[in-house]
Amino acid sequence: MDNLIISRRRRFRRHLQSELGEEDYLSNLPDELLHHILSFLPTLDSIRTSVLARRWRHVWTSVPVIDFSYLPLKSSIIDRFLASRGGDSFSRLHFTGLRRVDRENVVYKLVEYAKSHDAQHVTLLDFFFEQCRLSLFDLLFDWPSLVSLDLRVVGCKSRTLSKCIFRLNNLKTLSLALPENTIRNESLAKLLSGCPVLEELKLNADYLWDDELIQIEAPNLLRLTLIPTPTNLQINCQKLEYLRLNPDFSFMYLHVEAPSLTSVRLYNIWRFRTFAHTVCDVTAVAIILSDECLSGFSPKFLARWYDEDFDEWEKSSSSRINEPLEPLEHLERVSVNMKSKRIRSAFLKTLSDRVPTWDRAVVSY
């Protein structure tokens, strides 16, 4: 063991005392460092470094990042680029479109190239995805090497995910924004089971009007953001640490099984009691509440303290609302952001009645 330490020490000392070369120019930096520098640049700039000096002629072809964001590139340019770049692997594709119709399938070509070169991180934002023969989703959602995907499409009303096959065995981070695209629980379940190691999910999609129960079950999920939030939601994620929801007026049912939950951001949470019922076993919770929509209304969860009639509608929904609240034994930190002092202090009083260790909790607002 000692020998290992001594030889390591020798190696580091040698590194520090190694021969001074002649005047070192930027070009004498190792290849990886040059790649690292160029990976910060838009790809067009990176390609242009090929004319700087001999040392730089082919450096750009091995830069592990492709970034053509915000450029209305001709399809032929992409073809030339892909041919010139050749076969070096790369890891990150970044493409933000201009919301214009992609008549020549520039995006498809880039994605196909990325996939065949085992790219791991793909960002595709704001590109127009009209009905087209080629299925980009089929390409994107069956990708063994993909580790993170950030996808935001526009103009995709008629596409649903119901026919997709999801095979993303290495996917850890997924951000999916499909506004105006409805997603059914069945598709969501297929998506989740196709991403066994998923740790972070951000989903922006519409849910059908029939208030179908949406179930999120993902054994490795650590962070979940669902905005907009389905009206009936069930979450069963044993490792979940961070949850962010923004339910609207019609929000009805929430059940959360998440024993590791530590940070919750609830915007416009009308039914706090519903939420609180289901996380009373949580060890530590930070609650951030924001009430931009509350002016003029008082949140339903405070109805106990005010002389208000319950809505008929509220009476007919889950009877759990009328059960006594269970104590939140482990609440440690509360952060409240509410404009109305009256509502804020009423809310804090609600909590203080429920939390046996309230005097030890840290409250900030």
Added chain:
Amino acid sequence: MGKTIKLISGDGEMFEVEEAVAFQSNIIKSLADEDNADDCIPLPRVDSQILSKVLEFCRKHANSPSVHTKFAAIPSELCPKHDGSAAGASSSESSSAHSETCRACYDAVMKLVQWDLEFVKVDLDLIHHLLKAANYLDIEDLMFMAVEGAANAIRGNNPEEIRKLFDLENDFTPEEEKEILKEYSWLDDPFEP
């Protein structure tokens, strides 16, 4: 002053700094980790002017979370607000990462990023030396900032300007240069009308 480390620059000047500052360099940290505590560590490839700049950077970063750590993973010891006096000293907080909703941590990291960006808004000769020093001493945050500084210098500039900025010699023969310009002629008109 806590435990200190002695460093000797290439031109023979000695710098004595706190451990936390010097240990921003992974190389120095690994070396000092052993029991030769009184030795000076010689750094022949960094002269005193650059070394003092590097140490300025390290001093700033010594007791802050790295700007590249995700907020959720910042240990609570490094939070400017929760300096051990957190209410209740709950055991779940002790040395584990504290909540990413901590505003104090967020502000501290953002301030540090601003400081870093100003730090590398210097002439390119200095960036070039910082790059080499960060590479040589294996200082992650400095490397990151120097690389970004170098990339900013390349971005949007034409080859002549870039060569001037980095002191690069155009070692192509005229024929080679013509060949390359032809090879990349497709770059001249890349955009759709």
